[in-house]
Amino acid sequence: MTSPCILIIEDDLDIANVLKMDLTDAGFEVEHADSAMNGLIKAREEHPALILLDLGLPDFDGGDVVQRLRKNSAVPIIVLTARDTVDEKVRLLGLGADDYLIKPFHPDELLARVKVQLRQRTTESLSMGDLTLDPQKRLVTYKAEELRLSPKEFDILALLIRQPGRVYSRQEIGQEIWQGRLPEGSNVVDVHMANLRAKLRDLDGYGLLRTVRGVGYALRG
Amino acid sequence: MTSPCILIIEDDLDIANVLKMDLTDAGFEVEHADSAMNGLIKAREEHPALILLDLGLPDFDGGDVVQRLRKNSAVPIIVLTARDTVDEKVRLLGLGADDYLIKPFHPDELLARVKVQLRQRTTESLSMGDLTLDPQKRLVTYKAEELRLSPKEFDILALLIRQPGRVYSRQEIGQEIWQGRLPEGSNVVDVHMANLRAKLRDLDGYGLLRTVRGVGYALRG
DNA sequence: CGCTGGCTTCAAACCCTCTTCAGACAACGT
DNA sequence: ACGTTGTCTGAAGAGGGTTTGAAGCCAGCG
Numbered sequence: 001m002t003s004p005c006i007l008i009i010e011d012d013l014d015i016a017n018v019l020k021m022d023l024t025d026a027g028f029e030v031e032h033a034d035s036a037m038n039g040l041i042k043a044r045e046e047h048p049a050l051i052l053l054d055l056g057l058p059d060f061d062g063g064d065v066v067q068r069l070r071k072n073s074a075v076p077i078i079v080l081t082a083r084d085t086v087d088e089k090v091r092l093l094g095l096g097a098d099d100y101l102i103k104p105f106h107p108d109e110l111l112a113r114v115k116v117q118l119r120q121r122t123t124e125s126l127s128m129g130d131l132t133l134d135p136q137k138r139l140v141t142y143k144a145e146e147l148r149l150s151p152k153e154f155d156i157l158a159l160l161i162r163q164p165g166r167v168y169s170r171q172e173i174g175q176e177i178w179q180g181r182l183p184e185g186s187n188v189v190d191v192h193m194a195n196l197r198a199k200l201r202d203l204d205g206y207g208l209l210r211t212v213r214g215v216g217y218a219l220r221g
Numbered sequence: 222m223t224s225p226c227i228l229i230i231e232d233d234l235d236i237a238n239v240l241k242m243d244l245t246d247a248g249f250e251v252e253h254a255d256s257a258m259n260g261l262i263k264a265r266e267e268h269p270a271l272i273l274l275d276l277g278l279p280d281f282d283g284g285d286v287v288q289r290l291r292k293n294s295a296v297p298i299i300v301l302t303a304r305d306t307v308d309e310k311v312r313l314l315g316l317g318a319d320d321y322l323i324k325p326f327h328p329d330e331l332l333a334r335v336k337v338q339l340r341q342r343t344t345e346s347l348s349m350g351d352l353t354l355d356p357q358k359r360l361v362t363y364k365a366e367e368l369r370l371s372p373k374e375f376d377i378l379a380l381l382i383r384q385p386g387r388v389y390s391r392q393e394i395g396q397e398i399w400q401g402r403l404p405e406g407s408n409v410v411d412v413h414m415a416n417l418r419a420k421l422r423d424l425d426g427y428g429l430l431r432t433v434r435g436v437g438y439a440l441r442g
Numbered sequence: 443c444g445c446t447g448g449c450t451t452c453a454a455a456c457c458c459t460c461t462t463c464a465g466a467c468a469a470c471g472t
Numbered sequence: 473a474c475g476t477t478g479t480c481t482g483a484a485g486a487g488g489g490t491t492t493g494a495a496g497c498c499a500g501c502g
């Protein structure tokens with residue numbers, strides 16, 4: 001895995017560049033989009049680990065952008081704006097933003113809040129019952145036994161274990177693992193799921209992988 | 222499952238009571254601790270879904286409290302304080318706090334941020350009496366027993382439980398579940414309703430699904 | 443009291459989705 | 473170049489959900 005990628009959606013190039021420098025200095029990969037439209041497109045293509053969204057973009061309302069981003073994924077969104085009103089904060093946070101920073105802000109605070117968001121997502125229990133998954137070592141164990149998984153199988157399991165019990169649609173999985181570049185009528189996801197389930201079954205993990213007909217797959221939580 | 226419990230750690234009783242009122246009004250369970258010591262104890266005992274931590278407690282440094290809380294669990298922690306300095310924010314967020322609110326803050330903003338934290342962690346489930354429905358996990362339980370529903374049955378129940386007691390017409394249901402793509406004289410809705418009712422009856426949920434002659438169906442509220 | 447219209451139940455056919463399998467292809471190390 | 477391992481594709485198959493129509497039921501009403 002490469003270092004996490006952060007997408008900045010900001011029409012003011014000066015601000016964008018400052019942000020970019022701060023973040024790259026802190027060791028992040030950074031992508032930049034100069035309009036809401038481009039931001040939405042890049043969000044689909046690059047699958048950033050986090051999005052910094054400037055409000056007051058010329059082409060779209062900030063709330064709309066948040067909602068559209070939320071439709072397709074659960075990426076953390078931090079809103080940046082000069083508008084310091086309670087109503088606006090409540091509105092944006094309610095629509096799906098994860099944090100709200102008021103310009104001008106100190107780079108260190110931005111950095112701290114970015115890290116909080118990333119920490120919240122990655123720390124989310126990578127173990128579940130007898131199943132443990134170490135993203136660093138790319139190692140999975142079930143009841144202290146090591147489980148040999150192929151790369152794709154590992155990625156899929158890593159996705160599911162983030163929220164045990166939660167159902168992930170084929171589309172979500174395709175989006176996350178294959179970056180949405182899957183042919184239309186493909187059943188690749190199904191096949192990998194079947195393989196994964198077979199390996200889990202070998203180690204007595206029978207009902208672990210639940211398939212929800214018409215919807216997707218989930219880990220039994 | 223009861224509604225999520227929020228622990229307030231705050232030595233000023235006036236502030237604590239105001240917070241408590243705001244939160245209970247919003248439908249949360251609230252616990253209160255008047256010192257860091259009591260806060261740590263209550264956090265262990267009550268297993269709150271979220272902690273509001275006032276800085277400037279007499280007995281401990283706020284950073285210490287955050288660290289100690291973090292040792293034992295991953296509960297979201299929102300720090301409340303009058304100190305508005307970047308260093309302090311960065312320090313607390315770095316130690317494990319999830320958000321940082323500066324007094325005086327508007328209750329609505331607090332509420333919005335609380336909801337953001339809970340949204341990220343918990344999957345909010347809809348419930349009505351002994352019936353619970355989790356849209357994320359697509360699981361339904363009645364009196365702690367799991368209910369196996371077909372996709373359509375689940376969708377219908379999910380619709381009805383949104384407003385228990387309210388009567389939904391066949392047309393509304395057809396619109397919501399089938400996007401209005403149902404043939405004219407079809408009685409599909411009726412059939413699924415009957416199936417659903419049968420499954421509820423198997424688990425002693427007798428009068429749960431009410432049919433209002435000439436109008437439609439509703440959950441007994 | 444029987445008619446009528448709407449609700450409910452049942453069973454059978456359909457059809458879609460998921461599962462499984464086998465084979466081709468690509469990527470990698472030897 | 474060879475073998476191994478992982479990935480993708482297509483097809484066959486089973487199982488289960490969905491739909492349909494018909495028959496049974498009940499309430500309201502003349």
